Structure formats: structure tokens, C-alpha cells
Amino acid sequence: MIAAAGIDLGGTKSEVQLFDANWRLVNKRRDATPGDYDALVAMLSEQVRWVLDQAGGPVPVGVGAAGLVDPDGNAFTANLPAKGRRLPADIAAAAGHPITYVNDCRALALSEAAFGAGRGHATVMSLILGTGVGGGIAYDGQLRPGPVGTGGEFGHTPASAAVVSAHELPIYQCGCGRMGCVETYIAGPGLARMARDLTGRDWTPETLAAARSSDAEAGRVWDVWLAMTGDLLLSLVQTVDPDVIVLGGGLSRVPNVAEDLGAALRGGQIAGFGAPPIVLAEGGDASGARGAALAALNASWEGPRDD
Structure with a gap:
């Protein structure tokens, strides 16, 4: 029987x-994400009907x-x-069925708190380091959205002025419209851009991480x-004081990244x-969908976020 x-x-x-x-997991289905809005709504409503x-x-x-x-x-x-x-x-409206809409980083925090690396902890923080930077906080296995709704947008906090100044880094404009967000330095594209500014060489996050022990310039960028990233984590810890921080996203797959960030923190x-402790998410690709399903079940049909 399917529960969620x-x-x-x-x-x-x-x-x-x-x-x-x-x-x-009982069954799953995957579809390509369309490139225009009407097709996106049609595809998602078809998935709901499925x-x-x-x-x-x-x-x-x-x-x-x-x-x-x-x-x-309105979506941003x-x-x-x-x-x-x-x-x-x-x-x-298109599916004829209510849905609960949740940020994917928050969904991972919820899933890992209930089923994964955060299980048994009172306050679980997720930090996603990928194409962008975001996260979420689960308290006693639950998300607690605030009145503003931007909690977890860790990537759009200001970058460490001390690090920017010490290494004479440029101030980058973020996709959110602001200048100097930490995401512009520590997300995957930001890391590659920072590496180019510091070394004059083109690196992907993967090649730079792989060379960080053998190439002095790569090691410096790392x-x-x-x-x-350690300064971001310190700000989060000193604000929230979580029991555990769970890493997700593409950069979390860099060997020993949790240990490196733990030492920096x-x-x-x-x-x-x-x-x-800083640990890796256990749920892998299933965590986001499972967290979204749990958020919907927790809504108990009393207040799904469909408007």
C-alpha cells in the first residue's frame, strides 16, 4: 500500500x-524537466496523476x-x-489534487533527520554544496517554517570579509541580485571561478579537488x-548550535571533504x-523525494502548501 x-x-x-x-521505495518514475512553464506544469500534474x-x-x-x-x-x-x-x-489545479511544496534542501534535512545520518539527533542541519548552496534545519524530526520563509538560504549570507580581504578576491554578483554572497565563492561554479582568479588556470571542481594534494596552486585554492566554507559553518553553528551537520550536493562527494570541513570549523x-560532527547524507538520490513525501504526510491534509 502506498502511503505517500x-x-x-x-x-x-x-x-x-x-x-x-x-x-x-515501492516504485518510481523519471521524466525530463521541460524548458517552458506550461510544459513543466503539465509534466508535474501528469506525475501527480500517475x-x-x-x-x-x-x-x-x-x-x-x-x-x-x-x-x-510565486516561485523564485x-x-x-x-x-x-x-x-x-x-x-x-492541473492535477486536481493538493500538493505540499518544499524547498529541496529542506526536504533533504527532513529526510536525513528522520531516516538518515541525522536520525536520533534533536537538531539536524543540512548544508548542500553543489551548483548552489542551501540547507535546512529539522527540529525533533520536523521542519518548522518561519513567517518569512527564507530560513535555510545559507548561500545568500555574506561571504567572510576576512577571507575575501586576505586573498584579495573580487566581489562577485550573485544570481539572487546581491553582491558578495558566499555561494558565489563556495558553490561548484564559484569554486571554479575563484580558482581562475587565484591561479589564472581553468579548473573544474572535480579536477581541482583531485589535484589538491599534488599541485600547490590547487592546494592553495582548496x-x-x-x-x-569553514567561516560559513562557524556562523551557522554559533547561531543554531545543531547536533549534527549533514552534507549533500556534488561537492560532498569530494573524498574527505567532511573531515576537511570539520577541521576548518x-x-x-x-x-x-x-x-x-559533519557527516555525509545517507539517503543519496532518494533523500529529496523522501523528504518531500514526509513533508506532505506531516501536513496531514490540513494545510498543504498549494497556494
């Missing part, structure tokens, strides 16, 4: 996963996607053709990245005080 479904919506693919009451057909009736359906939804229900997202459009409400912490 989650859709992990990305810029290139949208995967819907069906879960039973024990959170075992869920209902597979379940034999109504079940909670969650959609996890990058970006935010403002108080008027860079990698989907939906900016300024009422995406959650339009999906629900140290700057660790310092910048501890090195910046106030003397005499500790730091939470």
Missing part, C-alpha cells in the same frame, strides 16, 4: 518516488524543488522556468575554499568550545 509520494524536481529531471507505510493511479486513490504528494515560494505563492528559482509564476497552485571555533 515525493517528487524531486531538478533543472534536468523530475523523479517521483512512491513509499509504503514503512518508507520502503501517483494517484498507482495508489488507487488520494495520498499525500510532496514536491521538493530548488528555490523559494513567496507569500503570494534560477534553474526552473517558473520564476514569478504560481507553480505550486498551478500544479495542484585551502581558501575551506576557510570560506574546529579551527575557527572559540577556544575551549567544540563543534558538531
Whole structure:
């Protein structure tokens, strides 16, 4: 019996996963993400109808996607053709079924708190280091959205002035419209750009990470990245004091990155005080969809975010 479904919506693919009451994966389906808005809504509504057909009736359906939804229900997202459009409400209307719409980074935090690397901890923070930077916080296995709705947008906090000044880095404009967001330095594209500015050489995040022990310039760039990301982590720890920080995203797959970031965090912490463990997400590709499904189930049909 299908108890809930989650859709992990990305810029290139949208995967819907069906879960039973024990959170075992029952079935899944993947579709390419369309490049225009009407086709996107049509594809997602078809995925929701597929869920209902597979379940034999109504079940909670969650959609996890990058970006935010403002108080008027409009999407703010860079990698989907939906900016300024009422995406959650339009999906629900086209499918004829309510949905719960949640940021994908928050969905990962929820999934890892309930089922993965954060299980058993009271306060679980996720940090996604990929094409962008974001995260979420789960308290006692639950997300607690605030009145503004921007909690977890860690990548759009200011970059460390100390690191920028020490290495004479340029101030980059962020996709959000602001200048100097930390995402512009520590996300994958930001790391590559920072490497070019520091060394004059073109690196991908993967080639730079692989060469960081054998190439002095790559090692220097990696140290700057660790310092910048470590300062972000320190700010988060000193603000939230989480039990554990769970890493996700493409850069989390760099060998020993959790250990490197743990050392950077501890090195910046106030003397005499500790730091939470930094661990890798256990759920892999399933975490986002599973977290969206759990968010929908937790909504209990009383307040799904479909408008």
C-alpha cells in the first residue's frame, strides 16, 4: 500500500518516488524537466496523476524543488522556468489534487533527520554544496517554517570579509541580485571561478579537488575554499548550535571533504568550545523525494502548501 509520494524536481529531471507505510521505495518514475512553464506544469500534474493511479486513490504528494515560494505563492528559482509564476497552485489545479511544496534542501534535512545520518539527533542541519548552496534545519524530526520563509538560504549570507580581504578576491554578483554572497565563492561554479582568479588556470571542481594534494596552486585554492566554507559553518553553528551537520550536493562527494570541513570549523571555533560532527547524507538520490513525501504526510491534509 502506498502511503505517500515525493517528487524531486531538478533543472534536468523530475523523479517521483512512491513509499509504503514503512518508507520502503515501492516504485518510481523519471521524466525530463521541460524548458517552458506550461510544459513543466503539465509534466508535474501528469506525475501527480500517475501517483494517484498507482495508489488507487488520494495520498499525500510532496514536491521538493530548488528555490523559494513567496507569500503570494510565486516561485523564485534560477534553474526552473517558473520564476514569478504560481507553480505550486498551478500544479495542484492541473492535477486536481493538493500538493505540499518544499524547498529541496529542506526536504533533504527532513529526510536525513528522520531516516538518515541525522536520525536520533534533536537538531539536524543540512548544508548542500553543489551548483548552489542551501540547507535546512529539522527540529525533533520536523521542519518548522518561519513567517518569512527564507530560513535555510545559507548561500545568500555574506561571504567572510576576512577571507575575501586576505586573498584579495573580487566581489562577485550573485544570481539572487546581491553582491558578495558566499555561494558565489563556495558553490561548484564559484569554486571554479575563484580558482581562475587565484591561479589564472581553468579548473573544474572535480579536477581541482583531485589535484589538491599534488599541485600547490590547487592546494592553495582548496585551502581558501575551506576557510570560506569553514567561516560559513562557524556562523551557522554559533547561531543554531545543531547536533549534527549533514552534507549533500556534488561537492560532498569530494573524498574527505567532511573531515576537511570539520577541521576548518574546529579551527575557527572559540577556544575551549567544540563543534558538531559533519557527516555525509545517507539517503543519496532518494533523500529529496523522501523528504518531500514526509513533508506532505506531516501536513496531514490540513494545510498543504498549494497556494
